[in-house]
Amino acid sequence: MSPATGSGAGAADEPGDGERSTDGIRLQKVLANAGVASRRVAENLIVEGRVRVNGEVVTELGSRIDPTTDLVDVDGTAIQLDPSKRYVMLNKPTGVFSTMRDERGRPDLQRFTNEWPERLFNVGRLDAETSGLLLLTNDGELSHVLAHPSFGVTKVYIAKVDGRVTAQTIATLTRGIELEDGAIAADKARLLSSSTDGGGSLIELTLHSGRNRIVRRMMDAVGHPVVDLVRRQFGPLHLGTLPAGRARELTKVERGALLTLARPAPSGPSQVLPQDQEPRRDDDPHSAGSDQET
Secondary structure: OEOOOOOOOOOOOOHHHOOOEOOEEEHHHHHHHOOOOOHHHHHHHHHOOOEEEOOEEOOOOOOEEOOOOOOEEEOOEEOOOOOOOOEEEEEEOOOOOOOOOOOOOOOOOHHHOOOOOOOOEEEOOOOOOEEEEEEEEOOHHHHHHHHOHHHOOOEEEEEEEOOOOOHHHHHHHHHOEEEOOEEEOOOEEEEEEEOOOOOOEEEEEEEOOOOOOHHHHHHHHOOOOEEEEEEEEEOOEEOOOOOOOOEEEOOHHHHHHHHHHHOOOOOOOOOOOOOOOOOOOOOOOOOOOOOOOO
8 A cells, every 4th residue: 555645635746636646546536436435425434444455444535555456445344446357146057067168068157158248267166966156257366265165165055855854964964974085064054844755855054165066975975865956155145036047246245245255354464365376267177176066
């Protein structure tokens, strides 16, 4: 962040009413351009100590920043300063493979990105038989953070399974079970319904693991194979009423929540990966993401 160079919105050294100078752009101008609030309201937010730049509270109206490198949040919620970054939620239907280009000609995600000019990538994967929330973006830094298991981003699934699931089975899922690639436990498990006439059961599972087909393997291990699986939530994002096969841009609130999740704590060391890293292509066998098919 550039040092403060004045104490008011109308300081004489500000060229073009807040346009870029060698010292950057005035913070209130940046907030207004980002759609946070009007210039006057943005000034009030700064004076009230509700704005942080790179984790530090800024109260000086003359402060300038570089929107391309500095991180800004208001009331603890990250603000998107780069308008070139796109964030899209897709309700992936079954039968579609989680790749932007399937070399075997099978249905892929490319058809859902035609509305946007940017080259979008999927964050993590859902297998072809699983439907639900998939995030598409051109933000490689965010993609790496959300897909990396160390950040523990939670996912919520609704699974229809064979058989009558009991409370004991739910307890087993949260206590942990042993699979061929190691032990795994659900962060949360909840029985939504259980039929006594052979109609199967409906359960909700919350996991932060990105291991391959993990929900299906867990349910197989407890004797209740998955019949149908939907991912309803990814981190702070909720699928809501978005129809299968439809995509939409994230709202300002959703973008803020997502970017906040991916940023380091103000007082802690940075965990965000370098911006010059390219996003992993899930159709590149040499750079597959850690968040695998579920």
